[in-house]
Amino acid sequence: MIRFIKVLILCLIALPPLSAQDFGIAVQDQVFAPLINPAAMGVGNSAGVAYINRVSKEQGFLNDYDLLFSLGNLAYSYGNSYGTETHLLASGFPLAHGTYGGISYQWIENMPGNLGLSFLTRPTDFLSLAIKGVDLNHEASAEVGIGLRPLIFNSTTASRFTLSGEARFQKSKWQGISLGAFVEPLDGFNIFSDYNFEREVFHLGVRLSFSYLEVGSTMDASGEQRWEEGIFQAAASFKKQRSIVEPSQNQAIEYDLANVILDAPVAGYSTLFPEEGVRTLSDFILDMEKIKRDSTAKAVIFKNQGFRTNFANLLEVEEVLLDVKESGKELYFYYDSINNLPYSLVASVADEVYLNPAGAVYLQGFSVTSFYLKDFFEKWGIKIHNFQSHDYKTAYNILSESQMTEKEREALQYVYDGLQSQMTRMIEEGRKEKLSETAQSLIDRGPFIYASKALEMGLVDTLSYEDEFNTIMREQGLNVVKASLFQDSMEYDWDDTEKPIIAVIYATGGINRGEGKAGSSIGSDSMIQAIRNARRNPLVKGIILRVNSGGGSSLASDLIAHEIALCRSGDNPKPVVVSMGGAAASGGYYISAPASKIVASPVTITGSIGVITIIPDISGLMEKYSIAVDTVKTAEHGDTGQILKSMTPEEEEQIKEYVAALYDQFVSLVGEYREMSYEEVHDVAQGRIWTGEQAKERGLVDYNGGLTTAFEVIRELIQTDKDFRLIEIVPGRRPGFMERLVTDPFLSSIKSETPMPEDLENILKLYKSLRKYRNGEGLYLMPYTTEELGVFSKDES
Structure with a gap:
């Protein structure tokens, strides 16, 4: 094999090259795409650098070469042909799925430049069509191309x-029809x-690829000078x-x-704190899929x-990592220290877990520990009227009660038992006989x-x-490469x-009327x-609504549900599959x-079907x-809900009736x-x-699972066995960089050296929640956030 490669390389260097490959405009979309068809740059394979040199069998490398630099969507080429300099700027970009456009401008010293436009579309996975306009600002001509893949089965x-096939249209007639073929019988041998x-x-060419490098040669095999001239080309690709x-x-x-896994792709999340490792759940799933396929x-x-x-996302991460493990990959984890929920995940999937000798698990x-302010308020002459549809609707009990009620304790304990069973399952299934006793008894210690x-x-x-861990990995013969430096294939x-196109619409945060804040709150408008646009778009075949919300305004919830x-x-009816994240309760369940x-994760917090409103x-x-x-008023109950006066029994009955109607x-x-x-x-x-x-x-959800399960369900509903394309939509206003940095509590907590005391943080969250809703408005609101319930991993290990 090595001898064969050496012979090929010698042949490539010795072969008599010609000019840069100028055929395959509907086919070629890699590093040389800017020179062949700029529209093909939009495919995403063209980033890299390349060198092209005309070669003669008698004279060797000639003074006729090109240097190409491509960033993917933008490229520059410098050419020098026997002292005459040529420059080319080219750009390619997606126009729609499977359709791309490109533009180029080439100029030679002391001569006017030439404008080019190009277009590429791939209506199926076996057909590619291209058209390239050349010298459009002077003597315009056009090239058309077609690509076919007959082995698509x-x-x-x-x-x-x-x-491939091509033809040129110039001076009102077709010229120069050509046919070609591209074959890769062995990996990297083209x-x-x-x-x-x-x-x-x-023309006949050969190209050898070595992961990120390739060398090749194209020869002219016709006329009296056959096999005498051609080109030599070498390229370094940014893609494997x-x-x-x-x-x-x-x-x-x-x-x-x-380090941080977000539920929704918040604008700018990937560059806000890149050193922290911020990914969305869908990013993580795709990353693991690439690693799984990497031989x-x-x-x-x-x-x-x-x-x-949140815990629900961790269960999906568990499912994805187990899938990676089943593909034959080993999973190793090292921690200085590790906390509650991340440890459950690690225990479930790891082949081996390494811990710093000075660390801890x-x-x-x-658990949840809450303050109750009723007695405190009464000392100051303040009373909170807490109108609940039922005793389990405990969202504002901390304001209206002296202690935890029995109903609140009962509901919390039952939910916690369910969450704990998942946690012990993860530890026991992953660690099996390695544990000295049951997972529950270890947690109790x-x-x-x-x-x-x-x-x-x-x-x-x-x-x-950590250095000892690195040594152990090396001793196992592993060549470690960081994913942050790992190039795409x-x-x-x-x-x-x-x-088929599936729209993934993210419903994240509290529900209120008007415009929401992308990734932080759900505005009904x-x-x-977003839902209406997806419903009316004929290209969208189905909708996945990713809900991560504890609810909010009853009216806003009803408008969205409608x-x-x-x-x-x-x-324009089409299926909608709800994928519940960490929480989809009260208003979050109403819109679902x-x-x-x-589809809900086994540890999603959901239900909370009820109504509440408070009036201080x-x-x-x-x-x-x-x-x-x-007071001055024109109606008998014109001042109802006014916090400066006591409520009459009749006013209280009116509000109770209102809450009961919303519950119905x-x-x-x-x-x-x-x-x-x-x-x-x-x-x-x-x-x-x-x-x-x-x-x-209890029949409130259909399936237990995460986003991957939702994809399987939507596939069944739209009745397709094809891969589908996802469009992710995060409705709402998109705050600027500084606003995200200063006001977003989640992202700012990533960098916080002195985190806010938890009780104070909860008071501020309560105030912000109350401020969003009109006084006395009925709320579909769950009692606790996922952070308060302890089902959100937010502390650094």
Whole structure:
């Protein structure tokens, strides 16, 4: 094999080259695309640098060369032909899925420049069409091209054999029809040829690829001077290619990008704190899919990756990593210290867990500790009227109660039991016989499980410092490459326009009327517009609504739910699958109920079907400080809800009636779309929260799973076995960089050296929540956030 490669390389250098390959305008989309067809740069394979040199068999390398620099969508080429300099600027970009446009401008010293426009479309995965306009500002001409892949029936051979055809239209007539072929019989060994019928010129070329490098030569095999001239070309690609040299099978990818996993792709998230490793859940899924397909990767290493996200996302990460593990990759984890939820994930999937000898495993299960302000308020003459549809609707009990009620305790304990069962399952399934006793008993002995104790209990496999861990990996023969430096692989398959489009719409944050803030709050106006646009777009075949919300305004929730219902029965109907994230409760469940199907993680916090509203009364405070209050009104109840006066019994009854009516509306809507009777919904409603697993048992959701499960369900509903293309939509106003940095509590917490005390943080969150809603408005609001419930991993390990 080595001898064969040496012979090929010698032949490539000695072969008599010609001019740069100028055929295959519908086919070539890699490093040389800027010179062949700028529109093909939009495919995304063209980033790199290249060198092209005319070569003669007798004279060797001639003074006729080009240097090409491509950033992907923008490229510059410098050419020098026997002292005459040529410059080319080219750009290519996607116009629509599978369709690309390009523009170029070439100029030679002391001569006017030439403008070029090009277009490329791939309507199917076996057909490519291209047109390139040349010298459009002078003597315009056009080239048209076609590419065919006849072996498309076999996915492994489809990209290895491509036919091409081209013709030029100039001076009102067609000229120079040519036919060509591109063949890759072995990884990295490419043969290509072209015959021009008008000029009777035959070109033959060979190219060798070595992962990120390639060398090749094209020859003129016609006329009296056949095999005497041609070109030599060499390129370095920013994308990993199929290689003729057998790659190392002992590569380990150190995945250093998952310190923070966001649910929705917030604008600018990937560049805000790049050193922290901020990814979305969908990013992470795609990253792991690439690693899984990489035949050179034997293992994946995680060092101190915090996996700061909600418990539901961690379960999806678990599923994805187990899939990677089943593909034959080994998973190694190293931590200085590790916390509750991230440890559950690591224990579930790791082949081996390494811990710093001075570190600890902080296991403590789940808990919530809240303050209750009723007695404190009463001392100041303040009363909070807490109108609840049912006793389980406890969102504002901290303001209206002296202590935790029995109903609140009952609901919390039941949900926590469900969450704890998932946590113990993850630890026991992953660690199996390594544990010294049951996972629950080990958790009960937490939270401060120091390193040597964690080793004794079987929670970790080895105690080592990071440098010692690195040595152990090297001794296993692993060549470690950081994922942040790991280049994408070349995409060989044609991404056709026929793929069905699925719109993934993110509903994240509290629900309120008007415009939301992208990735932080759900505004009814912006969310409705996003759903309506997807419903009316004929190219969109289905919608996945990713809900991560504890609810909010009852009116805003109903407006959004109505728009989702129109996807089932209105104009342009199409399936909607709800994928529930960390929480989809109260208003979050209300907007989910009309969907075609609902998918929830086993640990999603959902349910909370109920209504609440609060009205503060500070008349006692006014009286305490001898502050007079008086009113002018034109209606008997014109001052209802005014915090400066006490409520009358009649006003209280009116509000209770209002809350009851909203509850009936909530239960009726769920009953209609979940095909349950009023009584069946009421039995599982009354404001009570459930885990996703408990909700499935009660008919509130259809499947337990995450985004990947939602993709499978939508595929069944649109009845396709094709791969589909995802369009991610985050409705709402997009704040600028400084606003995100200063005001976004999640992103700012990433960098916080002195985090805010948790109780104070909760008070501020409560104030911000109350400020969004009108006084006395009925709210579909869950009692706790995922952070308050302890099902959000936010502390650094």
